[in-house]
Amino acid sequence: GAVVSQHPSRVICKSGTSVKIECRSLDFQATTMFWYRQFPKQSLMLMATSNEGSKATYEQGVEKDKFLINHASLTLSTLTVTSAHPEDSSFYICSAPQQAGGTIYFGEGSWLTVV
């Protein structure tokens, strides 16, 4: 079946540095992918919609200059957390619809810890 994969699954970075998280659709093409953030014991909050070949659209309150999204191919979207701070520590999850209006699959998530 359709699979969405994220890498890395866990990452620790120092405050002020940048970290990149990759989201891949393994056996289907995705013109749109979604990035979520989840804090412990909370729900998933949509951060942005990643659009292949065009700019990402960000949800209200999400800083586009801090969370850079690049959707360079039909199977890969990347989220770069720039100038990371401890409060950016969270579980980041991506998703992709197998086809427009179709079933949406989620990646395994990436734990980010900023120290």
Add this chain to the structure above:
Amino acid sequence: GENVEQHPSTLSVQEGDSAVIKCTYSDSASNYFPWYKQELGKGPQLIIDIRSNVGEKKDQRIAVTLNKTAKHFSLHITETQPEDSAVYFCAPGRGGGNKLTFGTGTQLKVEL
């Protein structure tokens, strides 16, 4: 924006019993109604979904029922097993159904 709530927030059942989780939403344009299971430290896993032209869908021990008029849909798990213990999220979507709004989550615990 869409307001999505789940009830109950926690649910404890005995193994073999049934569990029901209800999701209420506010956006009448929602037309896609999935349920996800999330185990600790993992991404959400789709367990069942339904679209607005269907009132009920069943897959073995899991079923989803939809009441569009009242704007709620429910997850039903029968013959619960310990491995059903997890957090369950509803996530209604609109348009192509690609953009989901997650509910508040329900922690299900199945006790032996």
